[in-house]
Structure formats: C-alpha cells, structure tokens
Amino acid sequence: MAYQSVTMLTAATRLAFPARGDMRLGMSDAPTHATDILIVGAGIAGASLAAALAPHRQIVMIEAEDRPGVHATGRSAAFWHESYGGVGIQPLSAASYAALAHPPADLSDRPFLTPRAALTIGRREEREAVDAFTGAFAAKGVDVVRLGTAEMREKVPGIRSDWTEAAYEAACSDIDVAALHAAYLRAAKRAGAMLVPRARLVAASRRRGRWHVETGRGEMIADVIVNAAGAWADGVAAACGVEPLAIQPYRRTVLQVRLGVPVPAALPLIVHVGGQFYFKGESEGRIWLSPHDETPSEPCDAAPEEIDVALAIERLQGAVDWPVAAVERKWAGLRSFAPDRLPVFGADPREPAFIWCAGQGGFGIQTSPAISALLAAQLGAPAPGGAIGAVDPRPYAPGRFS
Structure with missing residues (x-):
C-alpha cells in the first residue's frame, strides 16, 4: 500500500508541478510566497534532498535556527562504517560509499572520506x-x-x-561532515533552491489542494511538505495534522x-x-x-x-x-x-503530499547520498542508477507502520 502511494505521488507531481521558474535566491531573510516543495529542516537530510531535487523542482528549505546544521548534523563524530546501524541500514550505507569517496565534480573536487578502519x-x-x-x-x-x-x-x-x-x-573511513553538508547546500543554491533561516514551522493545513504553512515569518504555500526535521519530526507532523510515527x-x-x-x-x-x-x-x-x-x-x-x-x-x-x-x-x-530503528522516507500513507525523511539515527550522514537520491526519485527527479538504484526503498516507507 505504501509503495503504491509513493508511485501515485510521483506521477502526480510530474503532472501537477509547473516548470521551474527563475528562483535563484539562495539565502533569504524574507519567506517566499509559494513553491513546489517545502523542506522542513536544513540539516544533512534536508540539504542532501534539496541538492538532488532543486534541478527539477522549485525548492524552499525552512530552518528553525539561525543557520543550518546546528543540531545532529553539526555534532556528529561521523564515520562511514558499513556495519553501523545493523543489517537493515547496510544497503543504504554500502550504496552511498561511492558518492562519498568519489563525489561528482559538481558536488566536490575532493573526497569526503579519509580512511581509518x-x-x-x-x-x-x-x-x-x-x-x-x-x-x-x-x-x-x-x-x-x-x-x-x-x-x-x-x-x-x-x-x-x-x-x-x-x-x-x-573500509571504515572518517567523513568530513562540514564539507559534505556545505557541498549539499551549495549545490542546492546553484540549482535555485532557497533557504529561509529562523523560520520554524508553526502550523500547516491543506486548502484547495495546497499546503498553507505558518512559519512565524509569514505564510508559505507549497504543493508538498517534506519533513526532514530530525528530533522535531513528530512535532512537525502533528503541526501539519499528520499522525506522528513515534520517532x-x-x-x-x-x-x-x-x-x-x-x-x-x-x-x-x-x-x-x-x-x-x-x-x-x-x-x-x-x-x-x-x-x-x-x-x-x-x-x-x-x-x-x-x-x-x-x-x-x-x-x-x-x-x-x-x-x-x-x-x-x-x-x-x-x-x-523510528520504532524499528530503520530510517523513514517516503509519502505518508494517509496524506500523500506529506513526505517523511526522518528517523535516521546516527547513520543519516553516511546514508545521505542513497536516501536523498531514492526519495528525490519519488518526487519527480530521475531514478538513480548504479548501487543506489539497486536499493529497494520499500522497507523504509512510512506505510510500514500503518
């Protein structure tokens, strides 16, 4: 059921979203009025997804703090460790290795990994x-x-x-978290995404087929909300009238x-x-x-x-x-x-215009290339190839809790 919902959402977004406009705004002190996709949270989860989606959709990230990456992302003793998190996480970690060790030129001119064992x-x-x-x-x-x-x-x-x-x-390696996070934010900005700091989501509701979001800095309107709010993920869901997942x-x-x-x-x-x-x-x-x-x-x-x-x-x-x-x-x-300790990404089974990207434990940084590419494909970006494309996203869909 959850996989069908994701598939339906992908088809709908391809049809309903307008062509990309001239939205080359970068950091903003004033909220935008409307966008295709509103990503709540600009840590590693939100930033990596924005980088993957911004070439294909209008993207706004809202961040509650003065700057992105203040909480979990900025406090990680991060390493790429394939066995970390258990066998359920391993496919995402393994698939992410190449993008971290040999990133594409438009993301970085040097690797994000330093060998350690x-x-x-x-x-x-x-x-x-x-x-x-x-x-x-x-x-x-x-x-x-x-x-x-x-x-x-x-x-x-x-x-x-x-x-x-x-x-x-x-193969265990250290990850340069600051460089990786900054690279995602730069890539998103180059593709036209906008980041609005000090814009905590207060409440949101669906009206006439779109989300109307109160951030405390004015209203924003979006076709789709992505919940990449880390520790605040359940609170964001509740503020949007979506059932929390006990994260x-x-x-x-x-x-x-x-x-x-x-x-x-x-x-x-x-x-x-x-x-x-x-x-x-x-x-x-x-x-x-x-x-x-x-x-x-x-x-x-x-x-x-x-x-x-x-x-x-x-x-x-x-x-x-x-x-x-x-x-x-x-x-x-x-x-x-999440209750089963696996990450959660994909459309909510009851509200398909509300997308989860949460529950990433301590492995969100080392799995960010895979999770962002797989989720971006569900939202209208091209399907990833290679090792990431071979990962089945269904075990991580939020519908598993229904």
Missing part, C-alpha cells in the same frame, strides 16, 4: 557475539574479517587482557580526551560489540570517546550530562590501560529513531 571488539565471553556479528555482515558482502588476539593487540596497544575478540573492517530522540554524548600515552591519531574506530562504547583517534595522544548512551529526550539543544562523561571514561579504562590526562571538550546531540 574499524575494530568491533569483545571480551573473551563475548566470542559468540563477535562471531555472529562477523557472520551476519559477511553474508551481506561486507569486507569484515575475524582477527586473532595478537593482531588485535598490534592495532590497539594497551588493550586489557580480557579483551580477546575482534572483527576488522578495513524518539535520544541523547548521545561525545568527549575529546587527552591521554597520558602517545596513542596514534590513526587509531582505528573501536566499537564494543555489546554497545557500551566507541572511540577513535583524533590527534596524537587524543581520542574521541562516547559511552554509546541513548537517553530518551525531548527535542532540544542537547547538552552532555556529567554522569555520562564519567561513564564514558570508566568504560574506556575498563578496555585499555591508557591514563586520562584531561577531558578537553564534551558535547551531546540527539539521534532520532
């Missing part, structure tokens, strides 16, 4: 969990291999003796820690198979560290809690014998999940 580790008693992790992702075609204890200790000097199990992924924000804490030993900057991403921590090299003798916390939160400007900072250090020191000299920085962001 990753280790998923466990204690002796977690051997079966590491075996299961390795087997599940190897079956999906992920380049993941089991390491012996000696090999693991070479890659993580100072790891404690009860940590004996590891799986290695050579829950969770607080995630990250620290920059200076160590008392010379840990290399190229240290792999180290992830506990049981989900208690991850850390990676930042610069010589410094790491980024998270206790992998998921504390339910209201949508907000998230801040770290001292208990989570202490927990992160405790878990680190339970895994390695590195003394902590100082916590130099600490921050928190909100990661938002």
